Structures are given as structure tokens and as C-alpha cells.
Amino acid sequence: STAIPSVPAATSPSATVHIDLGERSYDITIAAGLLADPASFDGLPRAAVAVIVTNTTVEPLYGQRLRDCLAGRFPAIHTVVLPDGEDHKDWNTLNTVFDALAAHGCDRKSVLFALGGGVIGDMTGFAAACFMRGIPFVQVPTTLLAQVDSSVGGKTAVNHPAGKNLLGAFYQPLQVVCDLSTLATLPPREMSAGLAEIIKYGPIHDMDFLAWIETNLEALRAGDTAALAHAVRRSCEIKAEVVGADEREAGLRAILNFGHTFGHAIEAGVGFGVWLHGEAVGCGMVMAATLSQRLGLVDAAFVARLRTLVERAGLPVVAPRIDAADNEGRYLELMRGDKKSEGGEIRFVLIDGPGRAVVRPAPDALVRSVIADCCA
Ligand code: NAD
Numbered sequence: 001s002t003a004i005p006s007v008p009a010a011t012s013p014s015a016t017v018h019i020d021l022g023e024r025s026y027d028i029t030i031a032a033g034l035l036a037d038p039a040s041f042d043g044l045p046r047a048a049v050a051v052i053v054t055n056t057t058v059e060p061l062y063g064q065r066l067r068d069c070l071a072g073r074f075p076a077i078h079t080v081v082l083p084d085g086e087d088h089k090d091w092n093t094l095n096t097v098f099d100a101l102a103a104h105g106c107d108r109k110s111v112l113f114a115l116g117g118g119v120i121g122d123m124t125g126f127a128a129a130c131f132m133r134g135i136p137f138v139q140v141p142t143t144l145l146a147q148v149d150s151s152v153g154g155k156t157a158v159n160h161p162a163g164k165n166l167l168g169a170f171y172q173p174l175q176v177v178c179d180l181s182t183l184a185t186l187p188p189r190e191m192s193a194g195l196a197e198i199i200k201y202g203p204i205h206d207m208d209f210l211a212w213i214e215t216n217l218e219a220l221r222a223g224d225t226a227a228l229a230h231a232v233r234r235s236c237e238i239k240a241e242v243v244g245a246d247e248r249e250a251g252l253r254a255i256l257n258f259g260h261t262f263g264h265a266i267e268a269g270v271g272f273g274v275w276l277h278g279e280a281v282g283c284g285m286v287m288a289a290t291l292s293q294r295l296g297l298v299d300a301a302f303v304a305r306l307r308t309l310v311e312r313a314g315l316p317v318v319a320p321r322i323d324a325a326d327n328e329g330r331y332l333e334l335m336r337g338d339k340k341s342e343g344g345e346i347r348f349v350l351i352d353g354p355g356r357a358v359v360r361p362a363p364d365a366l367v368r369s370v371i372a373d374c375c376a
């Protein structure tokens with residue numbers, strides 16, 4: 001079982017999670033105050049030019065802190081400020097990043113810095129993967145979701161009208177710097193969305209961690225640094241373990257999608273952006289746990305326990321109706337169209353006993369009963 005680590009101060013040594021991917025290995029550093037300390041970026045290669053990619057919300061909050069940190073390391077530092085929002089995670093916006101890189105005379109050694117949430121991280125990573133066939137980049141995630149999920153694992157992408165994250169690449173950063181102090185300005189709804197992805201790691205991999213989250217949920221929601229440090233570190237460790245075993249999602253990595261199959265149907269069904277991704281995942285986990293129970297894999301107490309925690313995290317536990325005439329049919333249709341489906345067969349991430357996930361199909365009739373009972 002896990003203990004809360006002591007409060008990391010700006011000057012204290014930071015927690016480090018090593019991502020072991022052979023020559024693409026890198027470290028995630030986690031502490032409060034990392035953006036106040038240029039040493040947070042020790043170990044990066046020297047280069048003439050650094051380019052920070054951020055957005056209109058994060059730039060005024062943390063842009064100058066990052067520039068101050070990097071000033072002694074890079075002779076020229078440019079900042080590209082993108083419009084905020086998932087709506088702008090597209091090819092046109094990505095192209096403005098390429099335009100800036102070209103205009104600033106970037107070369108193969110130039111280093112990109114992704115300063116922001118998962119949208120900025122995914123776009124910057126993809127820009128780095130494409131420019132001159134791949135230049136170094138560093139993740140500086142500033143949302144809870146980005147610190148525990150999107151900045152780890154090397155998936156980068158932009159959206160296309162035909163699908164979310166349709167265009168992308170596997171491309172690993174040189175380093176991930178998680179400054180917990182940046183979470184102080186994150187809206188509560190975004191904090192809750194990040195908590196969904198943290199809770200996710202418990203049922204699929206580590207029930208001790210789930211119990212720790214249950215004990216420390218109020219501290220996490222209140223932004224307690226020691227609690228956040230442990231939650232971010234443990235989440236990154238679990239994701240690192242899973243990704244290390246399956247970098248390109250041949251199999252095991254799919255368990256990280258617990259709650260996501262139902263969640264994606266919710267997001268798409270109500271219209272993207274109406275529910276935050278983490279909100280849909282929270283509710284989707286309750287639905288997936290319910291399906292697991294109906295398949296005889298876990299008991300009702302397990303489902304109730306998860307539902308209680310999701311609700312305490314400030315996340316919805318009752319699914320929305322997404323079609324007046326045929327609600328269950330519409331859910332099934334959306335889940336069949338999901339990128340993770342194979343040949344129209346929905347692959348559910350289910351809990352096969354607490355702390356263990358399994359990926360398998362389920363009978364339509366059972367899935368329909370779960371949707372009917374979980375919906376408003
Ligand atoms: P986001 O990047 O849109 O950030 C949420 C909001 O918070 C934005 O308005 C942002 O400007 C703002 N913000 C960011 N940091 C802030 C701060 N410190 N203080 C105040 N406001 C701040 O959303 P997200 O939840 O971080 O990421 C979602 C994206 O991540 C999606 O596009 C999703 O596809 C992607 N994602 C990728 C992976 C992966 O493995 N690559 C995994 C999960 C999610």
C-alpha cells in the first residue's frame with residue numbers, strides 16, 4: 001500500500017518516473033515549482049532555437065515562467081500562441097505551427113515545448129514528429145489530465161472532420177515536466193475531468209491506489225500538493241508500465257481505455273464538447289463496471305464502490321439519453337463506429353475481478369440492458 005510523500009517544495013528534489021522505451025526512453029519529473037527553476041530542464045540538448053507552443057489561456061499564466069526557465073539554455077526563444085479549444089485541434093491550426101517554425105529558421109536541432117493541456121500536447125507532439133521528419137520536443141503539461149494521461153505514452157494527433165485524433169503519430173518527448181503549481185489555476189470542472197483518468201488506473205491495475213484515492217479525494221480536489229504529487233506519480237507509473245509493455249497498442253495498452261467505449265458514445269451522442277472527455281469517461285467507467293458485473297466478473301458492491309467514487313470526484317454517474325426513439329441502438333451504433341472496434345465488433349474493457357482488466361466483446365442484449373439501466 002502507498003503512503004503520501006512529503007510536500008515537494010520548489011527546491012526539493014522532484015519525483016521522477018522513468019519511461020523505459022529503449023533509445024526513446026525519457027523521464028517525467030513531478031513537483032510543485034518546477035517552472036520556477038531552470039534546473040528542471042537540465043539534460044536537454046543545446047540548440048540555437050526553442051519554440052514554445054501554447055494557447056491564449058495558458059500563455060498569460062505560465063508563458064513568461066517557461067521563457068525565464070529556458071533563457072539561459074537557448075539563445076532564441078519564440079512563442080506560438082494558438083487559439084484555445086478542441087475545435088482548433090486541426091490541420092489548419094497545426095499548419096500555423098509549421099509556418100512559425102519555418103519563419104523562425106528552425107532546424108533539426110530546434111526544440112519544441114508544449115505548454116498547456118492535452119490539446120496543446122497532442123498538437124505540438126505531432127508538429128515535432130512531422131517537422132523535418134522529427135525534431136525534439138518537451139511536454140510541459142498544465143492540466144491534471146495532461147499530467148496523468150496525455151503527456152505520457154507518445155500518442156500525438158490532430159482531429160479531422162471524419163474523426164477525433166484521426167491524423168497522428170507515435171512520437172515520444174525528450175522529457176515531461178509536470179509542475180503541480182500550474183494546477184492552482186485549473187477550473188474545478190477540468191480538475192474533475194482529470195480525476196476520472198486517475199481513478200481509471202485503480203480498477204484496471206491497482207486496487208491499493210483506488211483505496212488511496214478514496215481516502216485522499218478531498219485533498220486532491222482542494223489542490224493539496226502532496227496528494228497531487230502522489231496521484232500524478234502513481235498514474236504515470238501505471239501508464240508507463242502498460243505503455244512500456246505495449247508501445248503501439250497491439251494489445252495490453254487497450255486496457256487504458258476503461259470507460260472510454262461508453263464514454264466516446266456519450267461524447268459523440270450529446271455532441272463533442274458538451275461533456276468533457278473526463279466526464280464521459282467517469283460515467284463510462286460506471287457503465288463498463290455494470291457490464292462487468294452482469295457478465296459475472298465483479299460483484300454489485302464493486303460497481304457501487306466505483307460509482308460512489310466517481311460521484312465524489314464531481315463527475316456524472318447517470319448517462320444521458322442520446323436518441324429519443326432508439327437510445328440503446330444509437331449507443332451501440334456509436335460504439336461500433338469507434339476507432340477501437342474491430343470489424344464492427346465492440347471490444348469492451350471490462351473489470352475481470354478488482355484490479356484486473358480484460359478486453360472482450362459482450363452480447364448486444366446485455367449491453368442494451370446496461371445502457372437502459374444507466375441512462376437518465
Ligand atoms: P485542454 O488541453 O483543452 O485543456 C482544458 C482547458 O484548460 C483549456 O481551456 C486550457 O486552455 C485550459 N488550461 C490548461 N492549463 C490550464 C491551467 N493551468 N490553468 C487554467 N486553465 C488551463 O484539455 P485536456 O483535458 O488537458 O486534454 C484533452 C485533450 O487531450 C484531447 O484533445 C484528447 O484527445 C487528448 N488526449 C490525448 C491523450 C494521449 O495519449 N495523447 C490521452 C488523453 C487525452
Ligand code: MG
Pocket residue numbers: 149197260277281
Ligand atoms: Mg482518456
